[in-house]
Amino acid sequence: MSRSQRAAATRRAGSSFADGFLVAVLVRLSEDHGVDEGRWFLEAGFGRVDDQGQPTFADLDEAQAWIQHRLDGQ
Numbered sequence: 086m087s088r089s090q091r092a093a094a095t096r097r098a099g100s101s102f103a104d105g106f107l108v109a110v111l112v113r114l115s116e117d118h119g120v121d122e123g124r125w126f127l128e129a130g131f132g133r134v135d136d137q138g139q140p141t142f143a144d145l146d147e148a149q150a151w152i153q154h155r156l157d158g159q
Contacts, residue, residue: 098110098111098112098113098128099145101149106131108132109127109130109131109152110128111128113125114126114141121141125144125148127141130152130155133156134152134156136155
């Protein structure tokens, strides 16, 4: 996720692109999610970023690092 894409993420949702392709959709969890309120949730991942474990992240920087790690094949 580039800095401009991170900056374009709204308070509730964001998307990540690599080489022009959508690789992830992130959603910020609401108060309906209790202790996870405010965390970012991987709503959908594509290709190497697909993860049925449905990870959550404290912030967009953590999500970006995780996405990059998956794209790098690690």
